[in-house]
Amino acid sequence: MNPEIEAYRDQARAWLETQIPQFGRAARKGLSEADDLALARQWQAVKYDAGYAAISWPTDHCGQGLSLLHRLAFEQEEIKHGFPNDYFGVSLGMPVPIVLRHQPGEWARERARAALRGEEIWCQLFSEPAGGSDLAGLRTKAEQDPATGDWIVTGQKLWTTWAQYSDYGVIVVRTDPTVQKHKGLTYFWVDMKAPGVTVRPVRLAEGRSEVNEVFFDEVRVPDSQRLGAVGGGFGVAMETLTIERYQATDPAGFGPPLQLFIDEAKATQVRGRPAIEDGRVRERIARTYAMQSAMGAIYQRTLLSLAAGLQPGPEGAVHKLVSVRARQKLSEFAMDLQGVNGMRFDDELARKESWAKSWLTAPTGRIAGGADEMLLNTIAEKILGLPQDYRPDKGVPFNQIPR
Amino acid sequence: MTILYDEQQQAIAEEAARILAARTSGEHLKTLLETSGAYDETFWDTAREQGWTGIGIPEEEGGIGLGLVELGLIAEACGAVAAGAPFLNSGFGAAQAILAYGDATARGAWLPRLAVGDAIGAIAFAEGADMLPASPSLRCTNGRLTGSKPAVAGGSAADIAIVLASGEHGPVLALVALDQAGVARTVFDTFDNSRCAADLAFENAEATVLDSGDALAAALHILSLQAVVTAHEQVGGAARMMTTARDYALTRTAFGQVIGGFQSVKHRIAEDYVLVELARANAVQAAASHGSPAFARNAAAARLSATEAYDTVSRDATQVHGGIGVTWESDLHLHQRRARSLAIEQGPMPFWEDILVDLLAGEDA
Numbered sequence: 001m002n003p004e005i006e007a008y009r010d011q012a013r014a015w016l017e018t019q020i021p022q023f024g025r026a027a028r029k030g031l032s033e034a035d036d037l038a039l040a041r042q043w044q045a046v047k048y049d050a051g052y053a054a055i056s057w058p059t060d061h062c063g064q065g066l067s068l069l070h071r072l073a074f075e076q077e078e079i080k081h082g083f084p085n086d087y088f089g090v091s092l093g094m095p096v097p098i099v100l101r102h103q104p105g106e107w108a109r110e111r112a113r114a115a116l117r118g119e120e121i122w123c124q125l126f127s128e129p130a131g132g133s134d135l136a137g138l139r140t141k142a143e144q145d146p147a148t149g150d151w152i153v154t155g156q157k158l159w160t161t162w163a164q165y166s167d168y169g170v171i172v173v174r175t176d177p178t179v180q181k182h183k184g185l186t187y188f189w190v191d192m193k194a195p196g197v198t199v200r201p202v203r204l205a206e207g208r209s210e211v212n213e214v215f216f217d218e219v220r221v222p223d224s225q226r227l228g229a230v231g232g233g234f235g236v237a238m239e240t241l242t243i244e245r246y247q248a249t250d251p252a253g254f255g256p257p258l259q260l261f262i263d264e265a266k267a268t269q270v271r272g273r274p275a276i277e278d279g280r281v282r283e284r285i286a287r288t289y290a291m292q293s294a295m296g297a298i299y300q301r302t303l304l305s306l307a308a309g310l311q312p313g314p315e316g317a318v319h320k321l322v323s324v325r326a327r328q329k330l331s332e333f334a335m336d337l338q339g340v341n342g343m344r345f346d347d348e349l350a351r352k353e354s355w356a357k358s359w360l361t362a363p364t365g366r367i368a369g370g371a372d373e374m375l376l377n378t379i380a381e382k383i384l385g386l387p388q389d390y391r392p393d394k395g396v397p398f399n400q401i402p403r
Numbered sequence: 404m405t406i407l408y409d410e411q412q413q414a415i416a417e418e419a420a421r422i423l424a425a426r427t428s429g430e431h432l433k434t435l436l437e438t439s440g441a442y443d444e445t446f447w448d449t450a451r452e453q454g455w456t457g458i459g460i461p462e463e464e465g466g467i468g469l470g471l472v473e474l475g476l477i478a479e480a481c482g483a484v485a486a487g488a489p490f491l492n493s494g495f496g497a498a499q500a501i502l503a504y505g506d507a508t509a510r511g512a513w514l515p516r517l518a519v520g521d522a523i524g525a526i527a528f529a530e531g532a533d534m535l536p537a538s539p540s541l542r543c544t545n546g547r548l549t550g551s552k553p554a555v556a557g558g559s560a561a562d563i564a565i566v567l568a569s570g571e572h573g574p575v576l577a578l579v580a581l582d583q584a585g586v587a588r589t590v591f592d593t594f595d596n597s598r599c600a601a602d603l604a605f606e607n608a609e610a611t612v613l614d615s616g617d618a619l620a621a622a623l624h625i626l627s628l629q630a631v632v633t634a635h636e637q638v639g640g641a642a643r644m645m646t647t648a649r650d651y652a653l654t655r656t657a658f659g660q661v662i663g664g665f666q667s668v669k670h671r672i673a674e675d676y677v678l679v680e681l682a683r684a685n686a687v688q689a690a691a692s693h694g695s696p697a698f699a700r701n702a703a704a705a706r707l708s709a710t711e712a713y714d715t716v717s718r719d720a721t722q723v724h725g726g727i728g729v730t731w732e733s734d735l736h737l738h739q740r741r742a743r744s745l746a747i748e749q750g751p752m753p754f755w756e757d758i759l760v761d762l763l764a765g766e767d768a
Contacts, residue, residue: 286756294681
């Protein structure tokens with residue numbers, strides 16, 4: 001590995017360890033969401049002051065101007081301790097960088113600084129009831145007021161992560177329903193406190209409400225808040241989604257580490273024998289290890305490619321598909337292994353420490369950010385060159401697509 | 404050693420693929436299926452000519468140096484065309500055993516010959532379902548072997564074998580020349596005949612006990628080395644089956660479109676891509692970690708992923724082809740057969756699962 005990156009990693013690791021008592025997993029235990037968010041905002045400010053909040057951002061965007069490899073090294077270390085950075089992942093990952101890119105200037109820099117310090121949060125208003133996997137099928141509309149040039153936005157967004165805490169958002173809306181669906185979209189940033197914006201949290205099956213439905217009722221958006229050309233919104237949306245192309249990954253699919261399963265298998269009995277001696281348990285451990293080890297190697301190769309100035313191979317695309325699906329199955333099996341005690345559920349535990357929590361939240365993981373089926377389509381079409389699915393709406397003006 | 408191939412390594416891979424494409428034919432491989440105990444001599448001549456037999460053997464012992472990463476790349480190219488003879492793995496394993504545990508006489512007698520392919524090596528550890536018997540029925544007393552080893556890959560063609568036998572004080576590894584009066588080979592038909600499987604029977608056969616220390620640990624290490632070579636061969640086969648299925652799905656039409664446009668087909672091939680890439684990543688990682696403490700577990704992981712990939716993808720590729728896929732003419736069965744023979748020869752999945760869990764869970768597993 002690159003010695004400069006490793007030195008940086010060592011320094012980051014040492015610094016992170018000093019922060020565990022105040023911000024680590026244990027410090028967060030039992031906090032209400034409001035208190036956890038307050039702690040998270042503090043953590044973000046501490047990170048910013050220490051130069052770790054925007055490692056790979058350019059210095060004129062409040063960043064450190066270091067490489068992606070530096071950032072990934074930091075994130076790999078940070079991910080271990082359960083620090084409260086959940087609320088800022090979307091905000092800093094996509095909306096703020098895209099605004100900085102398309103509307104650079106003092107205002108955007110102020111927003112970036114506030115977002116990096118955790119004072120402001122941005123959300124990403126893409127998905128809708130009628131457009132999730134089929135993003136370009138969205139229906140929220142914006143019509144331009146000829147008198148002022150303002151756009152009047154009306155419609156509903158769905159699955160908007162942390163909208164309930166957001167100050168601003170980026171949004172894709174339909175500005176021309178008479179052309180085919182990808183071509184009639186336009187991209188804006190919006191003030192989430194503007195009149196006509198209503199945010200309603202959606203409680204997910206696991207009980208939490210990270211996502212929301214957001215209603216726009218004739219919300220006035222100045223044309224100066226447009227990012228990209230009128231009708232160019234789909235392109236800006238795709239650009240937004242590729243900003244975070246390379247992220248720190250977790251071969252355990254953001255569930256408990258395999259070592260926890262091994263430890264439990266050693267401590268549990270099946271038919272009077274340690275579960276670790278049971279062939280079914282052994283098979284599962286071995287197969288899961290092989291899969292996770294491969295995911296780790298793919299990730300390492302991506303880093304090495306980036307460090308060598310090469311374009312990483314497309315195989316990183318398998319990560320979410322493989323790791324989250326495997327986490328779901330392993331979590332079920334781990335619960336089975338506990339026998340009737342597998343029924344117990346402690347909502348306080350994080351999904352990386354509780355098989356039940358991991359199992360209950362896994363379906364969200366398999367859908368959010370690209371459902372398994374969409375990921376398979378992407379692999380088949382983009383990597384293997386297989387044909388697109390049959391799409392009856394192709395080339396048809398949006399307002400003539402049968403509903 | 405890094406897991407990112409350098410230019411020289413990529414050149415080795417491309418050159419191997421080019422030569423093998425020119426010199427391998429499905430027709431020839433199919434005649435071997437119907438012949439007992441014959442291997443692809445064109446392939447073996449190519450391997451010798453290209454120096455592949457000398458990879459992993461130091462220059463001072465008659466080889467050409469290089470290592471597991473390079474041999475892996477060659478094996479991957481061989482796997483892609485279902486070429487290869489069992490000696491690609493076991494010849495390497497036998498050479499590594501002699502290199503690590505043989506005395507100067509054994510090294511001098513066999514390494515230069517193995518390095519240029521004048522001699523062929525085999526590995527005979529397993530006895531039936533037990534890949535690594537702690538108390539082998541084959542006995543080694545005063546440098547003489549008596550007993551048998553069943554279904555030895557390459558056994559009908561090999562000049563020497565490294566055997567796991569019961570010595571006077573526990574298991575030993577021994578080097579035995581196979582062209583001597585006390586050795587009888589029985590060739591039998593398999594579903595992949597060019598693997599040259601044979602039962603070996605020893606009656607007071609002369610053998611050299613190797614200085615391997617813990618013979619079971621040494622045997623496992625040799626198996627791990629071979630497993631990494633085999634994993635690359637499996638990856639090569641799996642990747643070729645995946646692209647063959649993809650190419651067919653792009654040309655075959657049904658219900659008014661190419662079948663690759665149906666999700667049931669395209670998702671199957673996409674899942675196969677995932678298996679191939681996982682297996683490839685593990686294989687490269689294992690080869691690059693040769694000599695490090697992580698090698699044993701990386702080798703086991705590589706073996707598991709590669710076996711799963713080749714079995715699954717060759718099965719799926721046949722399915723995607725429909726009726727034409729199950730014909731003798733299609734050649735898909737060459738890979739279907741090779742997937743299974745490679746899955747079994749170097750230890751089947753349950754064996755490697757146990758090895759891996761023992762490594763992961765420690766002594767009390």
